[in-house]
Amino acid sequence: MERSRALLAKPWLWSYLGALAVWLAAIAFTGGHGGGGMLSAALALAQFTVIVGIGQMFVITLGPGNVDLSLPANIGLASAVAMKVMDGSDSMVAVGLLAALACGAAIGATNYLLIRALRIPPIIATLSASFIIQSADISYGRGLQIKPPPGFADFTNLEVLGIPILALLTAAFSVVAAIALHRMVYGRSVLAIGQNSRAAWLAGTPVGRTRALTYTLSGALGGIDGALLAGYFRGANVDIGNEYLLASLAVVVIGGTSVAGGRANVPGIWGAALFLVLLLTMLNTFGVSAGVRLLVTGLVIVAVIAAAGGQDAQR
Protein backbone atom coordinates (compact mmCIF):
# COMPACT_ATOMS: atom_id res chain seq x y z
CA MET A 1 0.00 0.00 0.00
CA GLU A 2 2.70 2.38 1.13
CA ARG A 3 4.86 1.37 -1.77
CA SER A 4 2.09 1.66 -4.35
CA ARG A 5 1.30 5.13 -3.10
CA ALA A 6 4.97 6.09 -3.45
CA LEU A 7 4.82 4.78 -6.99
CA LEU A 8 1.68 6.76 -7.76
CA ALA A 9 3.37 9.85 -6.40
CA LYS A 10 6.00 9.45 -9.12
CA PRO A 11 3.88 9.35 -12.26
CA TRP A 12 7.00 9.40 -14.45
CA LEU A 13 7.83 5.87 -13.36
CA TRP A 14 4.80 4.82 -15.37
CA SER A 15 6.46 6.09 -18.51
CA TYR A 16 9.26 3.54 -18.08
CA LEU A 17 6.74 0.82 -17.33
CA GLY A 18 4.77 1.85 -20.41
CA ALA A 19 7.92 1.76 -22.53
CA LEU A 20 8.68 -1.73 -21.20
CA ALA A 21 5.12 -2.88 -21.90
CA VAL A 22 5.05 -1.75 -25.53
CA TRP A 23 8.54 -3.18 -26.09
CA LEU A 24 7.43 -6.57 -24.73
CA ALA A 25 4.29 -6.41 -26.88
CA ALA A 26 6.38 -5.76 -29.98
CA ILE A 27 8.79 -8.60 -29.13
CA ALA A 28 5.90 -10.96 -28.43
CA PHE A 29 4.57 -10.17 -31.89
CA THR A 30 7.88 -10.90 -33.62
CA GLY A 31 8.33 -14.03 -31.53
CA GLY A 32 11.39 -12.76 -29.70
CA HIS A 33 13.30 -11.56 -32.73
CA GLY A 34 14.99 -8.19 -32.99
CA GLY A 35 14.30 -7.04 -29.43
CA GLY A 36 17.81 -5.64 -29.01
CA GLY A 37 17.83 -3.93 -32.39
CA MET A 38 14.48 -2.40 -31.54
CA LEU A 39 15.94 -0.99 -28.34
CA SER A 40 18.98 0.59 -30.00
CA ALA A 41 16.79 2.06 -32.73
CA ALA A 42 14.44 3.37 -30.05
CA LEU A 43 17.37 4.93 -28.14
CA ALA A 44 18.63 6.54 -31.34
CA LEU A 45 15.25 8.12 -32.08
CA ALA A 46 14.34 8.94 -28.49
CA GLN A 47 17.46 11.09 -28.03
CA PHE A 48 16.13 13.68 -30.48
CA THR A 49 12.87 13.95 -28.55
CA VAL A 50 14.81 14.16 -25.29
CA ILE A 51 16.94 17.08 -26.49
CA VAL A 52 13.95 19.26 -27.42
CA GLY A 53 11.98 17.82 -24.50
CA ILE A 54 14.52 19.22 -22.04
CA GLY A 55 14.26 22.67 -23.64
CA GLN A 56 10.48 22.49 -23.55
CA MET A 57 10.62 21.30 -19.94
CA PHE A 58 12.51 24.39 -18.79
CA VAL A 59 10.05 26.62 -20.68
CA ILE A 60 6.95 24.89 -19.29
CA THR A 61 8.40 24.99 -15.77
CA LEU A 62 8.35 28.81 -15.99
CA GLY A 63 4.65 28.62 -15.26
CA PRO A 64 1.20 28.55 -16.85
CA GLY A 65 1.05 29.71 -20.44
CA ASN A 66 4.76 29.31 -21.09
CA VAL A 67 5.32 26.99 -24.00
CA ASP A 68 7.52 26.92 -27.09
CA LEU A 69 5.45 26.07 -30.16
CA SER A 70 8.17 27.19 -32.57
CA LEU A 71 10.33 24.07 -32.06
CA PRO A 72 9.28 22.18 -35.24
CA ALA A 73 9.92 25.18 -37.50
CA ASN A 74 13.11 25.93 -35.59
CA ILE A 75 14.38 22.36 -36.08
CA GLY A 76 13.57 22.56 -39.80
CA LEU A 77 15.39 25.83 -40.38
CA ALA A 78 18.40 24.87 -38.24
CA SER A 79 18.77 21.58 -40.09
CA ALA A 80 18.90 23.44 -43.41
CA VAL A 81 21.32 26.05 -42.05
CA ALA A 82 23.62 23.38 -40.62
CA MET A 83 23.69 21.36 -43.83
CA LYS A 84 24.29 24.44 -45.94
CA VAL A 85 27.17 25.66 -43.76
CA MET A 86 28.74 22.19 -43.61
CA ASP A 87 28.30 21.94 -47.37
CA GLY A 88 29.16 18.27 -47.41
CA SER A 89 32.65 18.81 -46.05
CA ASP A 90 33.79 17.15 -42.82
CA SER A 91 36.08 20.03 -41.91
CA MET A 92 33.08 22.34 -41.51
CA VAL A 93 31.11 20.13 -39.11
CA ALA A 94 31.94 22.16 -36.00
CA VAL A 95 31.13 25.44 -37.76
CA GLY A 96 27.86 23.98 -39.02
CA LEU A 97 26.87 22.83 -35.54
CA LEU A 98 27.69 26.27 -34.16
CA ALA A 99 25.63 27.88 -36.91
CA ALA A 100 22.63 25.65 -36.09
CA LEU A 101 23.09 26.46 -32.40
CA ALA A 102 23.25 30.19 -33.12
CA CYS A 103 20.25 30.00 -35.46
CA GLY A 104 18.19 28.23 -32.80
CA ALA A 105 19.34 30.56 -30.03
CA ALA A 106 18.45 33.59 -32.16
CA ILE A 107 14.97 32.15 -32.72
CA GLY A 108 14.56 31.56 -29.00
CA ALA A 109 15.72 35.09 -28.16
CA THR A 110 13.31 36.51 -30.76
CA ASN A 111 10.48 34.52 -29.20
CA TYR A 112 11.22 36.09 -25.86
CA LEU A 113 11.46 39.56 -27.38
CA LEU A 114 8.02 39.11 -28.94
CA ILE A 115 6.57 37.93 -25.64
CA ARG A 116 8.22 40.72 -23.71
CA ALA A 117 7.94 43.71 -26.05
CA LEU A 118 4.47 42.99 -27.40
CA ARG A 119 3.16 41.49 -24.16
CA ILE A 120 1.56 38.67 -26.09
CA PRO A 121 1.02 35.19 -24.66
CA PRO A 122 3.95 32.84 -25.40
CA ILE A 123 1.59 30.48 -27.26
CA ILE A 124 0.72 33.13 -29.85
CA ALA A 125 4.21 34.61 -29.96
CA THR A 126 5.93 31.30 -30.62
CA LEU A 127 3.19 30.19 -33.01
CA SER A 128 3.41 33.39 -35.08
CA ALA A 129 7.19 33.20 -35.03
CA SER A 130 7.02 29.59 -36.16
CA PHE A 131 5.09 30.54 -39.30
CA ILE A 132 7.68 33.12 -40.24
CA ILE A 133 10.49 30.64 -39.56
CA GLN A 134 8.70 27.97 -41.57
CA SER A 135 8.41 30.28 -44.57
CA ALA A 136 12.05 31.27 -44.23
CA ASP A 137 12.95 27.58 -44.24
CA ILE A 138 10.79 26.78 -47.28
CA SER A 139 12.29 29.72 -49.14
CA TYR A 140 15.87 29.05 -47.98
CA GLY A 141 15.88 25.30 -48.44
CA ARG A 142 13.86 25.24 -51.65
CA GLY A 143 14.84 22.53 -54.03
CA LEU A 144 17.90 21.72 -52.01
CA GLN A 145 18.38 18.16 -50.92
CA ILE A 146 21.48 18.92 -48.92
CA LYS A 147 23.42 15.91 -47.76
CA PRO A 148 25.41 15.99 -44.53
CA PRO A 149 29.18 15.43 -44.67
CA PRO A 150 29.83 11.66 -44.65
CA GLY A 151 31.83 11.80 -41.40
CA PHE A 152 29.07 13.68 -39.59
CA ALA A 153 26.37 11.32 -40.87
CA ASP A 154 28.41 8.32 -39.75
CA PHE A 155 29.05 9.87 -36.35
CA THR A 156 25.34 10.53 -35.70
CA ASN A 157 24.60 6.92 -36.63
CA LEU A 158 27.55 5.42 -34.72
CA GLU A 159 26.74 2.64 -32.27
CA VAL A 160 28.97 0.90 -29.75
CA LEU A 161 27.68 -2.45 -28.49
CA GLY A 162 24.23 -1.51 -29.75
CA ILE A 163 24.18 1.79 -27.89
CA PRO A 164 24.17 4.91 -30.06
CA ILE A 165 27.04 7.25 -29.14
CA LEU A 166 24.75 10.22 -29.54
CA ALA A 167 22.31 8.75 -27.02
CA LEU A 168 25.17 8.52 -24.50
CA LEU A 169 26.04 12.17 -25.12
CA THR A 170 22.38 13.10 -24.75
CA ALA A 171 22.24 11.12 -21.51
CA ALA A 172 25.29 13.02 -20.25
CA PHE A 173 23.61 16.26 -21.22
CA SER A 174 20.46 15.18 -19.38
CA VAL A 175 22.53 14.73 -16.22
CA VAL A 176 23.92 18.24 -16.66
CA ALA A 177 20.40 19.56 -17.21
CA ALA A 178 19.16 17.81 -14.08
CA ILE A 179 22.03 19.29 -12.06
CA ALA A 180 21.33 22.72 -13.53
CA LEU A 181 17.67 22.32 -12.63
CA HIS A 182 18.05 21.19 -9.06
CA ARG A 183 21.43 22.43 -7.92
CA MET A 184 22.26 25.60 -9.84
CA VAL A 185 21.00 29.14 -9.39
CA TYR A 186 19.55 29.15 -12.91
CA GLY A 187 17.41 26.04 -12.42
CA ARG A 188 16.30 27.09 -8.96
CA SER A 189 15.28 30.45 -10.41
CA VAL A 190 13.22 28.73 -13.12
CA LEU A 191 11.48 26.60 -10.48
CA ALA A 192 10.90 29.62 -8.23
CA ILE A 193 9.39 31.64 -11.09
CA GLY A 194 7.15 28.71 -11.99
CA GLN A 195 5.91 28.38 -8.43
CA ASN A 196 5.16 32.05 -8.00
CA SER A 197 6.75 34.57 -10.31
CA ARG A 198 5.80 37.56 -8.16
CA ALA A 199 7.24 36.02 -5.04
CA ALA A 200 10.36 35.11 -7.00
CA TRP A 201 10.65 38.70 -8.25
CA LEU A 202 10.21 40.10 -4.74
CA ALA A 203 12.87 37.72 -3.51
CA GLY A 204 15.29 39.25 -6.00
CA THR A 205 15.25 36.56 -8.69
CA PRO A 206 16.05 38.14 -12.06
CA VAL A 207 12.73 37.04 -13.61
CA GLY A 208 13.19 38.70 -17.00
CA ARG A 209 16.73 37.46 -17.47
CA THR A 210 15.84 33.91 -16.44
CA ARG A 211 12.88 33.79 -18.82
CA ALA A 212 14.98 35.21 -21.67
CA LEU A 213 17.68 32.63 -20.99
CA THR A 214 15.13 29.81 -20.87
CA TYR A 215 13.53 30.66 -24.21
CA THR A 216 16.99 31.09 -25.75
CA LEU A 217 18.05 27.73 -24.33
CA SER A 218 14.96 26.02 -25.73
CA GLY A 219 15.64 27.60 -29.13
CA ALA A 220 19.31 26.58 -29.05
CA LEU A 221 18.42 22.98 -28.19
CA GLY A 222 15.95 22.96 -31.07
CA GLY A 223 18.72 24.22 -33.36
CA ILE A 224 21.25 21.59 -32.33
CA ASP A 225 18.54 18.93 -32.59
CA GLY A 226 17.86 20.01 -36.17
CA ALA A 227 21.52 19.64 -37.14
CA LEU A 228 21.78 16.20 -35.51
CA LEU A 229 18.53 15.04 -37.13
CA ALA A 230 19.78 16.11 -40.54
CA GLY A 231 22.93 14.08 -39.90
CA TYR A 232 21.03 11.03 -38.65
CA PHE A 233 18.52 10.98 -41.50
CA ARG A 234 21.24 11.96 -44.00
CA GLY A 235 19.59 15.12 -45.27
CA ALA A 236 17.65 18.20 -44.22
CA ASN A 237 14.08 18.88 -45.15
CA VAL A 238 11.29 21.25 -44.18
CA ASP A 239 9.17 18.63 -42.43
CA ILE A 240 11.99 17.11 -40.42
CA GLY A 241 10.82 18.72 -37.17
CA ASN A 242 7.07 18.32 -37.59
CA GLU A 243 6.56 15.49 -35.16
CA TYR A 244 8.48 17.25 -32.40
CA LEU A 245 5.70 19.65 -31.44
CA LEU A 246 3.46 17.00 -29.97
CA ALA A 247 6.43 14.85 -28.95
CA SER A 248 8.22 17.60 -27.00
CA LEU A 249 5.05 18.57 -25.14
CA ALA A 250 3.96 15.00 -24.54
CA VAL A 251 7.26 13.79 -23.11
CA VAL A 252 7.37 16.73 -20.71
CA VAL A 253 3.83 16.14 -19.43
CA ILE A 254 4.01 12.33 -19.40
CA GLY A 255 7.45 12.58 -17.83
CA GLY A 256 6.00 14.12 -14.69
CA THR A 257 6.73 17.82 -15.16
CA SER A 258 3.92 19.96 -13.82
CA VAL A 259 2.09 21.92 -16.52
CA ALA A 260 1.23 24.44 -13.83
CA GLY A 261 4.96 25.15 -13.61
CA GLY A 262 7.40 25.04 -10.74
CA ARG A 263 8.04 21.31 -10.79
CA ALA A 264 10.17 19.51 -13.35
CA ASN A 265 11.57 16.07 -13.92
CA VAL A 266 14.43 15.13 -16.23
CA PRO A 267 14.53 11.29 -15.99
CA GLY A 268 10.82 11.15 -16.81
CA ILE A 269 11.55 12.74 -20.19
CA TRP A 270 13.71 9.75 -21.15
CA GLY A 271 11.05 7.28 -20.07
CA ALA A 272 8.34 9.13 -21.95
CA ALA A 273 10.45 9.54 -25.09
CA LEU A 274 11.31 5.81 -25.11
CA PHE A 275 7.65 5.04 -24.56
CA LEU A 276 6.55 7.14 -27.54
CA VAL A 277 9.23 5.78 -29.86
CA LEU A 278 8.62 2.16 -28.82
CA LEU A 279 4.88 2.68 -29.26
CA LEU A 280 5.51 3.69 -32.87
CA THR A 281 7.93 0.77 -33.29
CA MET A 282 5.28 -1.59 -31.95
CA LEU A 283 2.63 -0.23 -34.32
CA ASN A 284 5.05 -0.54 -37.23
CA THR A 285 5.80 -4.15 -36.24
CA PHE A 286 2.08 -4.86 -36.25
CA GLY A 287 2.03 -3.44 -39.77
CA VAL A 288 -0.87 -1.03 -39.26
CA SER A 289 -1.74 1.70 -41.77
CA ALA A 290 -0.70 5.34 -41.40
CA GLY A 291 -4.20 6.34 -40.32
CA VAL A 292 -4.37 3.76 -37.53
CA ARG A 293 -0.87 4.72 -36.38
CA LEU A 294 -1.89 8.38 -36.01
CA LEU A 295 -5.16 7.41 -34.34
CA VAL A 296 -3.52 5.10 -31.80
CA THR A 297 -0.67 7.54 -31.06
CA GLY A 298 -3.15 10.33 -30.39
CA LEU A 299 -5.44 8.19 -28.26
CA VAL A 300 -2.57 6.77 -26.20
CA ILE A 301 -1.11 10.22 -25.55
CA VAL A 302 -4.48 11.62 -24.47
CA ALA A 303 -5.14 8.56 -22.31
CA VAL A 304 -1.71 8.60 -20.68
CA ILE A 305 -1.91 12.31 -19.96
CA ALA A 306 -5.40 11.87 -18.54
CA ALA A 307 -4.16 9.06 -16.33
CA ALA A 308 -0.79 10.41 -15.21
CA GLY A 309 -0.59 14.12 -15.85
CA GLY A 310 -3.86 15.06 -14.21
CA GLN A 311 -3.06 14.87 -10.52
CA ASP A 312 0.13 16.67 -11.20
CA ALA A 313 -1.70 19.69 -12.53
CA GLN A 314 -4.12 19.77 -9.66
CA ARG A 315 -2.64 22.05 -7.07
Added chain:
Amino acid sequence: MPTETAAALPARSVRTSAHGATARARLIRAWLPALSLALVLAAIAWLNPRAISYFGFSLMLNLAIPIVLATIAQLFVISGNELDLSIGSFVGFVGCVTATWLNDAPWLGAATLLGAVCVYAALGALIHVRNLPSIVVTLGMSFVWQGLAIMMLPTPGGKAPAWLQAISAFRFPFVPLPIVAALAIGAIVHFGLMRTSYGAILRGSGGNPAALARAGWSLLRTKVVLFALAGFFGVLSGMALISITTSADANIGSGYTLLAIAGVILGGGEFVGGRVSPVGAVVGALTMALAASPLLTFMDIPPDWQVAANGAILIVVLAARALVSRRED
Protein backbone atom coordinates in the same frame (compact mmCIF):
# COMPACT_ATOMS: atom_id res chain seq x y z
CA MET B 1 -17.06 69.23 4.91
CA PRO B 2 -16.46 72.02 2.38
CA THR B 3 -12.70 71.47 2.51
CA GLU B 4 -13.25 67.82 1.81
CA THR B 5 -15.32 68.63 -1.27
CA ALA B 6 -12.69 71.06 -2.46
CA ALA B 7 -10.02 68.46 -2.02
CA ALA B 8 -12.10 65.82 -3.72
CA LEU B 9 -12.98 67.95 -6.72
CA PRO B 10 -9.64 68.18 -8.48
CA ALA B 11 -9.02 64.56 -7.71
CA ARG B 12 -12.26 63.62 -9.37
CA SER B 13 -11.60 65.75 -12.41
CA VAL B 14 -8.21 64.11 -12.76
CA ARG B 15 -9.89 60.78 -12.53
CA THR B 16 -12.45 61.70 -15.19
CA SER B 17 -9.79 62.79 -17.64
CA ALA B 18 -7.88 59.60 -16.96
CA HIS B 19 -11.13 57.77 -17.44
CA GLY B 20 -11.61 59.60 -20.74
CA ALA B 21 -8.21 58.44 -21.98
CA THR B 22 -9.00 54.89 -20.94
CA ALA B 23 -12.34 55.02 -22.71
CA ARG B 24 -10.67 56.40 -25.83
CA ALA B 25 -8.08 53.64 -25.77
CA ARG B 26 -10.87 51.09 -25.32
CA LEU B 27 -12.68 52.56 -28.29
CA ILE B 28 -9.59 52.35 -30.50
CA ARG B 29 -9.10 48.82 -29.28
CA ALA B 30 -12.67 47.86 -30.11
CA TRP B 31 -12.29 49.31 -33.59
CA LEU B 32 -8.89 47.75 -34.22
CA PRO B 33 -10.32 44.61 -35.90
CA ALA B 34 -12.48 46.74 -38.24
CA LEU B 35 -9.50 48.98 -38.90
CA SER B 36 -7.32 46.00 -39.89
CA LEU B 37 -10.03 44.75 -42.24
CA ALA B 38 -10.40 48.23 -43.76
CA LEU B 39 -6.62 48.41 -44.27
CA VAL B 40 -6.53 45.04 -46.00
CA LEU B 41 -9.51 46.03 -48.19
CA ALA B 42 -7.88 49.36 -49.04
CA ALA B 43 -4.67 47.58 -50.01
CA ILE B 44 -6.60 45.17 -52.23
CA ALA B 45 -8.56 48.04 -53.82
CA TRP B 46 -5.33 49.91 -54.47
CA LEU B 47 -3.55 46.91 -55.95
CA ASN B 48 -6.47 45.64 -57.98
CA PRO B 49 -9.54 47.93 -58.16
CA ARG B 50 -11.51 45.38 -60.13
CA ALA B 51 -11.48 43.01 -57.16
CA ILE B 52 -13.85 45.33 -55.29
CA SER B 53 -17.02 44.11 -56.95
CA TYR B 54 -19.78 41.55 -56.40
CA PHE B 55 -17.89 38.98 -58.41
CA GLY B 56 -14.53 39.89 -56.90
CA PHE B 57 -15.78 39.53 -53.33
CA SER B 58 -17.58 36.29 -54.14
CA LEU B 59 -14.29 34.89 -55.38
CA MET B 60 -12.01 36.33 -52.70
CA LEU B 61 -14.32 35.37 -49.84
CA ASN B 62 -15.15 32.00 -51.34
CA LEU B 63 -13.36 30.12 -48.57
CA ALA B 64 -14.08 32.69 -45.86
CA ILE B 65 -17.15 31.03 -44.36
CA PRO B 66 -15.41 27.82 -43.24
CA ILE B 67 -12.70 30.02 -41.73
CA VAL B 68 -15.29 32.17 -39.94
CA LEU B 69 -17.00 29.07 -38.55
CA ALA B 70 -13.73 27.51 -37.41
CA THR B 71 -12.83 30.83 -35.77
CA ILE B 72 -16.14 30.84 -33.88
CA ALA B 73 -15.41 27.27 -32.74
CA GLN B 74 -12.03 28.42 -31.42
CA LEU B 75 -13.69 31.47 -29.82
CA PHE B 76 -15.85 29.26 -27.60
CA VAL B 77 -12.84 27.29 -26.45
CA ILE B 78 -10.83 30.46 -25.77
CA SER B 79 -13.79 31.92 -23.81
CA GLY B 80 -13.17 29.17 -21.28
CA ASN B 81 -9.42 29.91 -21.05
CA GLU B 82 -8.50 26.89 -23.14
CA LEU B 83 -7.00 26.50 -26.59
CA ASP B 84 -7.92 24.02 -29.29
CA LEU B 85 -4.99 22.94 -31.45
CA SER B 86 -7.05 20.22 -33.11
CA ILE B 87 -9.69 22.34 -34.85
CA GLY B 88 -7.85 22.17 -38.19
CA SER B 89 -7.67 18.38 -38.32
CA PHE B 90 -11.20 18.19 -36.90
CA VAL B 91 -12.45 20.29 -39.83
CA GLY B 92 -10.57 17.90 -42.13
CA PHE B 93 -12.19 14.89 -40.46
CA VAL B 94 -15.68 16.43 -40.74
CA GLY B 95 -14.93 17.19 -44.38
CA CYS B 96 -14.09 13.53 -45.03
CA VAL B 97 -17.28 12.36 -43.30
CA THR B 98 -19.33 14.92 -45.25
CA ALA B 99 -17.91 13.89 -48.60
CA THR B 100 -18.31 10.16 -47.97
CA TRP B 101 -20.85 8.91 -45.41
CA LEU B 102 -23.09 11.98 -45.33
CA ASN B 103 -23.46 11.63 -49.09
CA ASP B 104 -23.80 7.84 -49.34
CA ALA B 105 -25.62 7.08 -46.10
CA PRO B 106 -27.00 10.36 -44.70
CA TRP B 107 -28.18 8.87 -41.38
CA LEU B 108 -24.86 7.22 -40.65
CA GLY B 109 -23.07 10.44 -41.61
CA ALA B 110 -25.30 12.59 -39.42
CA ALA B 111 -24.88 10.19 -36.50
CA THR B 112 -21.10 10.27 -36.92
CA LEU B 113 -21.04 14.06 -36.90
CA LEU B 114 -23.28 14.12 -33.84
CA GLY B 115 -20.93 11.63 -32.22
CA ALA B 116 -17.98 13.90 -33.05
CA VAL B 117 -19.69 16.81 -31.26
CA CYS B 118 -20.22 14.50 -28.28
CA VAL B 119 -16.50 13.64 -28.32
CA TYR B 120 -15.75 17.37 -28.13
CA ALA B 121 -18.11 17.71 -25.17
CA ALA B 122 -16.45 14.73 -23.51
CA LEU B 123 -13.03 16.32 -24.05
CA GLY B 124 -14.27 19.43 -22.25
CA ALA B 125 -15.36 17.25 -19.35
CA LEU B 126 -12.06 15.35 -19.34
CA ILE B 127 -10.00 18.54 -19.39
CA HIS B 128 -12.02 19.97 -16.53
CA VAL B 129 -12.29 16.87 -14.33
CA ARG B 130 -8.64 15.84 -14.65
CA ASN B 131 -7.41 19.44 -14.83
CA LEU B 132 -5.42 18.72 -17.99
CA PRO B 133 -3.56 21.20 -20.20
CA SER B 134 -5.88 21.71 -23.15
CA ILE B 135 -3.06 22.31 -25.64
CA VAL B 136 -1.56 18.87 -25.04
CA VAL B 137 -4.93 17.10 -25.06
CA THR B 138 -6.12 18.83 -28.23
CA LEU B 139 -2.73 18.31 -29.89
CA GLY B 140 -3.14 14.59 -29.16
CA MET B 141 -6.69 14.74 -30.50
CA SER B 142 -5.44 16.36 -33.70
CA PHE B 143 -3.60 13.08 -34.38
CA VAL B 144 -6.79 11.17 -33.66
CA TRP B 145 -8.91 13.23 -36.07
CA GLN B 146 -6.24 13.14 -38.75
CA GLY B 147 -5.83 9.40 -38.35
CA LEU B 148 -9.58 8.87 -38.68
CA ALA B 149 -9.69 11.15 -41.73
CA ILE B 150 -6.90 9.20 -43.44
CA MET B 151 -8.62 5.93 -42.62
CA MET B 152 -11.87 7.18 -44.17
CA LEU B 153 -10.31 8.78 -47.20
CA PRO B 154 -6.76 7.53 -47.87
CA THR B 155 -6.71 9.39 -51.19
CA PRO B 156 -8.47 12.67 -51.98
CA GLY B 157 -11.97 12.14 -53.27
CA GLY B 158 -15.58 11.79 -52.20
CA LYS B 159 -18.46 13.97 -53.19
CA ALA B 160 -20.40 16.68 -51.38
CA PRO B 161 -24.12 15.96 -50.90
CA ALA B 162 -26.19 17.74 -53.55
CA TRP B 163 -28.26 19.72 -51.02
CA LEU B 164 -25.07 21.09 -49.48
CA GLN B 165 -23.75 22.21 -52.85
CA ALA B 166 -27.10 23.84 -53.58
CA ILE B 167 -26.82 25.93 -50.40
CA SER B 168 -23.39 27.26 -51.24
CA ALA B 169 -24.40 27.90 -54.85
CA PHE B 170 -27.22 30.17 -53.70
CA ARG B 171 -26.75 33.78 -54.83
CA PHE B 172 -28.17 36.82 -53.10
CA PRO B 173 -28.78 39.94 -55.19
CA PHE B 174 -26.25 42.78 -54.57
CA VAL B 175 -24.47 41.22 -51.58
CA PRO B 176 -22.30 38.12 -52.05
CA LEU B 177 -23.35 35.07 -50.02
CA PRO B 178 -20.19 34.91 -47.85
CA ILE B 179 -20.83 38.45 -46.56
CA VAL B 180 -24.47 37.67 -45.71
CA ALA B 181 -23.47 34.43 -44.04
CA ALA B 182 -20.67 36.12 -42.05
CA LEU B 183 -23.06 38.81 -40.84
CA ALA B 184 -25.62 36.20 -39.82
CA ILE B 185 -23.06 34.08 -37.96
CA GLY B 186 -21.67 37.14 -36.18
CA ALA B 187 -25.16 38.30 -35.15
CA ILE B 188 -26.29 34.88 -33.89
CA VAL B 189 -23.16 34.20 -31.85
CA HIS B 190 -23.07 37.75 -30.54
CA PHE B 191 -26.62 37.42 -29.31
CA GLY B 192 -26.04 34.00 -27.77
CA LEU B 193 -22.76 34.71 -26.04
CA MET B 194 -22.96 38.42 -25.24
CA ARG B 195 -26.68 39.07 -24.73
CA THR B 196 -28.10 35.99 -23.00
CA SER B 197 -27.64 35.26 -19.30
CA TYR B 198 -26.09 31.84 -19.86
CA GLY B 199 -23.72 33.44 -22.38
CA ALA B 200 -22.51 35.69 -19.59
CA ILE B 201 -22.02 32.62 -17.38
CA LEU B 202 -20.02 30.93 -20.15
CA ARG B 203 -17.73 33.96 -20.49
CA GLY B 204 -17.55 34.20 -16.72
CA SER B 205 -16.19 30.65 -16.57
CA GLY B 206 -13.10 32.07 -18.27
CA GLY B 207 -13.16 35.43 -16.51
CA ASN B 208 -13.45 34.37 -12.91
CA PRO B 209 -14.05 30.66 -12.50
CA ALA B 210 -13.71 30.76 -8.71
CA ALA B 211 -16.42 33.39 -8.32
CA LEU B 212 -18.69 31.51 -10.68
CA ALA B 213 -18.24 28.24 -8.81
CA ARG B 214 -18.92 29.99 -5.52
CA ALA B 215 -22.14 31.41 -6.96
CA GLY B 216 -23.28 27.85 -7.52
CA TRP B 217 -22.68 27.40 -11.24
CA SER B 218 -21.21 24.17 -12.46
CA LEU B 219 -17.82 24.78 -14.10
CA LEU B 220 -17.95 21.28 -15.51
CA ARG B 221 -21.15 22.15 -17.31
CA THR B 222 -19.84 25.43 -18.73
CA LYS B 223 -16.74 23.68 -20.05
CA VAL B 224 -18.78 20.88 -21.60
CA VAL B 225 -21.12 23.42 -23.22
CA LEU B 226 -18.22 25.50 -24.56
CA PHE B 227 -16.48 22.45 -26.05
CA ALA B 228 -19.74 21.08 -27.48
CA LEU B 229 -20.38 24.45 -29.15
CA ALA B 230 -16.82 24.37 -30.51
CA GLY B 231 -17.46 20.89 -31.90
CA PHE B 232 -20.76 22.00 -33.40
CA PHE B 233 -19.21 24.97 -35.18
CA GLY B 234 -16.28 22.79 -36.22
CA VAL B 235 -18.79 20.46 -37.89
CA LEU B 236 -20.45 23.41 -39.62
CA SER B 237 -17.04 24.61 -40.78
CA GLY B 238 -16.13 21.24 -42.29
CA MET B 239 -19.50 20.97 -44.04
CA ALA B 240 -19.26 24.52 -45.37
CA LEU B 241 -15.76 23.78 -46.66
CA ILE B 242 -16.89 20.65 -48.50
CA SER B 243 -19.92 22.45 -49.94
CA ILE B 244 -17.43 24.74 -51.71
CA THR B 245 -14.65 22.31 -52.64
CA THR B 246 -17.22 19.53 -53.43
CA SER B 247 -14.66 16.83 -52.64
CA ALA B 248 -12.47 16.12 -49.64
CA ASP B 249 -8.91 15.34 -48.64
CA ALA B 250 -7.70 14.24 -45.21
CA ASN B 251 -5.41 17.28 -44.90
CA ILE B 252 -7.92 19.81 -46.17
CA GLY B 253 -8.23 21.64 -42.84
CA SER B 254 -4.56 21.73 -41.89
CA GLY B 255 -4.20 25.52 -42.06
CA TYR B 256 -7.33 26.20 -40.07
CA THR B 257 -5.83 25.86 -36.62
CA LEU B 258 -3.68 28.95 -37.12
CA LEU B 259 -6.34 30.88 -39.02
CA ALA B 260 -8.90 30.24 -36.28
CA ILE B 261 -6.62 31.30 -33.43
CA ALA B 262 -5.47 34.32 -35.41
CA GLY B 263 -9.06 35.30 -36.19
CA VAL B 264 -10.05 35.26 -32.53
CA ILE B 265 -6.99 37.21 -31.43
CA LEU B 266 -7.23 39.71 -34.31
CA GLY B 267 -10.87 40.19 -33.37
CA GLY B 268 -9.92 41.49 -29.96
CA GLY B 269 -10.06 38.25 -27.98
CA GLU B 270 -7.76 37.70 -25.04
CA PHE B 271 -6.24 34.37 -24.16
CA VAL B 272 -7.31 34.54 -20.57
CA GLY B 273 -10.18 36.10 -18.77
CA GLY B 274 -13.10 35.24 -21.04
CA ARG B 275 -12.62 38.47 -22.99
CA VAL B 276 -13.79 37.62 -26.47
CA SER B 277 -15.80 39.34 -29.14
CA PRO B 278 -17.84 37.26 -31.61
CA VAL B 279 -18.33 40.15 -34.06
CA GLY B 280 -14.63 40.99 -33.78
CA ALA B 281 -13.77 37.33 -34.40
CA VAL B 282 -15.87 37.28 -37.57
CA VAL B 283 -14.15 40.47 -38.76
CA GLY B 284 -10.79 38.97 -37.78
CA ALA B 285 -11.54 35.78 -39.70
CA LEU B 286 -12.54 37.78 -42.79
CA THR B 287 -9.32 39.78 -42.47
CA MET B 288 -7.28 36.58 -42.30
CA ALA B 289 -9.24 35.07 -45.20
CA LEU B 290 -8.53 38.14 -47.35
CA ALA B 291 -4.97 38.60 -46.17
CA ALA B 292 -4.20 34.89 -46.41
CA SER B 293 -4.24 34.68 -50.16
CA PRO B 294 -5.97 37.36 -52.31
CA LEU B 295 -3.95 40.26 -50.92
CA LEU B 296 -0.68 38.36 -51.06
CA THR B 297 -1.37 37.21 -54.59
CA PHE B 298 -2.02 40.79 -55.66
CA MET B 299 1.18 41.85 -53.93
CA ASP B 300 3.11 39.20 -55.86
CA ILE B 301 4.28 37.58 -52.67
CA PRO B 302 5.49 34.08 -53.56
CA PRO B 303 3.49 31.22 -52.00
CA ASP B 304 6.56 30.34 -49.90
CA TRP B 305 6.11 33.47 -47.84
CA GLN B 306 2.33 33.42 -47.48
CA VAL B 307 2.42 31.50 -44.22
CA ALA B 308 4.98 33.99 -42.94
CA ALA B 309 2.73 36.86 -43.95
CA ASN B 310 -0.04 35.40 -41.78
CA GLY B 311 2.31 35.26 -38.82
CA ALA B 312 3.58 38.76 -39.53
CA ILE B 313 0.06 40.23 -39.75
CA LEU B 314 -0.72 38.66 -36.40
CA ILE B 315 2.40 40.13 -34.82
CA VAL B 316 1.75 43.60 -36.29
CA VAL B 317 -1.85 43.69 -35.04
CA LEU B 318 -0.80 42.48 -31.61
CA ALA B 319 1.91 45.12 -31.52
CA ALA B 320 -0.67 47.77 -32.36
CA ARG B 321 -2.89 46.46 -29.62
CA ALA B 322 -0.06 46.42 -27.11
CA LEU B 323 0.54 50.12 -27.89
CA VAL B 324 -3.15 50.92 -27.35
CA SER B 325 -3.37 48.82 -24.21
CA ARG B 326 -0.36 50.58 -22.72
CA ARG B 327 -2.36 53.78 -22.99
CA GLU B 328 -5.32 52.01 -21.44
CA ASP B 329 -3.40 51.21 -18.23
